Amino acid sequence: MSSELQQVTHIDNVRLGDDEKSVVIIDQTQLPNRTVYLTLRTPQEMYDAIKLLQVRGAPAIGICAGYSIYALARQWDITDYAAFAEKFHEAKEYLNSSRPTAVNLSWALNRMEDVVKRSSGKSVAEVLDLLGKECRAIHQEDIEMCRKISEYGLSLIKDGDGILTHCNAGPLATSRYGTALGPLFLGKEKGMEFHVFSDETRPLLQGARLTSYELQKAGIDVTLICDNMASIVMKNGWVQACFVGCDRIAANGDAANKIGTSGVAILAKHYGIPFYVLGPTSTIDLNCPDGDHIPIELRDESEIREKWYAEPMALSEVKCYNPAFDVTDHSLIAGIVTEKGICRAPYTESLAALFAEK
Ligand code: MRU
Numbered sequence: 001m002s003s004e005l006q007q008v009t010h011i012d013n014v015r016l017g018d019d020e021k022s023v024v025i026i027d028q029t030q031l032p033n034r035t036v037y038l039t040l041r042t043p044q045e046m047y048d049a050i051k052l053l054q055v056r057g058a059p060a061i062g063i064c065a066g067y068s069i070y071a072l073a074r075q076w077d078i079t080d081y082a083a084f085a086e087k088f089h090e091a092k093e094y095l096n097s098s099r100p101t102a103v104n105l106s107w108a109l110n111r112m113e114d115v116v117k118r119s120s121g122k123s124v125a126e127v128l129d130l131l132g133k134e135c136r137a138i139h140q141e142d143i144e145m146c147r148k149i150s151e152y153g154l155s156l157i158k159d160g161d162g163i164l165t166h167c168n169a170g171p172l173a174t175s176r177y178g179t180a181l182g183p184l185f186l187g188k189e190k191g192m193e194f195h196v197f198s199d200e201t202r203p204l205l206q207g208a209r210l211t212s213y214e215l216q217k218a219g220i221d222v223t224l225i226c227d228n229m230a231s232i233v234m235k236n237g238w239v240q241a242c243f244v245g246c247d248r249i250a251a252n253g254d255a256a257n258k259i260g261t262s263g264v265a266i267l268a269k270h271y272g273i274p275f276y277v278l279g280p281t282s283t284i285d286l287n288c289p290d291g292d293h294i295p296i297e298l299r300d301e302s303e304i305r306e307k308w309y310a311e312p313m314a315l316s317e318v319k320c321y322n323p324a325f326d327v328t329d330h331s332l333i334a335g336i337v338t339e340k341g342i343c344r345a346p347y348t349e350s351l352a353a354l355f356a357e358k
Contacts, residue, residue, distance in 0.1 A: 057173020062104030066135035145339035150182030167258035169245025253330030253347025254291030274334035291327030
């Protein structure tokens with residue numbers, strides 16, 4: 001693997017602090033201009049890091065939350081199990097309220113709390129030891145899942161293909177290779193070349209700031225386009241597949257991802273281009289029957305009106321609607337690529353089968 005590729009795919013985006021009482025993240029809001037590491041110690045710093053997208057991308061949010069609650073628990077001076085479990089629950093609820101759409105957040109926090117619940121009768125020191133193992137396991141499993149997703153995703157494309165992606169589902173948002181970008185990094189490692197179109201992804205520009213940064217740094221051919229240019233590159237015949245990540249997949253295959261994703265899927269259908277959603281099984285929520293039940297985060301109006309601009313680009317009194325995610329209807333999805341394989345329609349059956357397997 002070239003050193004450029006290694007640097008991108010092995011970036012330390014989220015890790016436990018050496019004291020195990022803090023979490024260290026790359027501040028994704030500073031990229032691509034500055035690589036700044038933040039050390040999170042307080043519940044508020046951890047909550048804000050997720051809320052403000054300093055750490056973002058569904059799997060990375062889950063990993064950060066797992067490390068965060070462990071780091072907090074290590075700081076408490078509590079020896080009584082019941083008091084520890086109660087404080088743990090409060091901290092969990094607080095962190096869980098930072099962002100609503102990515103199910104990986106509650107998935108990781110519930111996994112951590114299950115460790116506490118299963119440990120009644122053990123000393124707090126023993127519980128802490130188990131929690132340390134669990135948050136590291138969440139991270140390690142994500143590394144393995146991303147690698148497998150990348151392999152399955154790579155089987156869907158061929159050397160020389162044009163791929164369109166939206167938002168950022170690469171190493172910064174996950175672990176190592178990423179999900180939607182994983183097949184491209186893996187293909188590059190194997191000597192394949194792809195032509196990637198990266199939607200800039202208004203309003204927070206994850207595609208411009210993060211996806212084009214990761215791909216360019218790794219030596220992958222990437223062209224940055226504004227979101228409203230997806231149609232023309234598809235019409236020109238430059239796109240053979242769309243690869244996107246996901247924040248929550250409902251039981252029927254409806255998939256929530258960054259705002260604008262469903263528009264890409266509709267365009268892809270029009271031009272006869274397969275549209276794939278790539279994500280770990282930790283992003284599948286079988287308790288959620290369909291996309292109408294996925295909570296959609298609404299963010300501050302200023303992100304549309306003034307963020308990134310030297311001066312506001314709309315009157316301050318203009319109303320803005322700023323949903324952070326949309327849901328792509330399952331009928332538009334050619335396949336859902338997970339670490340356990342590629343699910344095809346009917347998704348109600350193929351997704352349920354993933355969880356039925358031992
Ligand atoms: O608001 P963000 O930047 O956290 O949104 C992220 C996405 O929509 C990603 O595509 C998704 O979380 C998958 S990351 C592997």
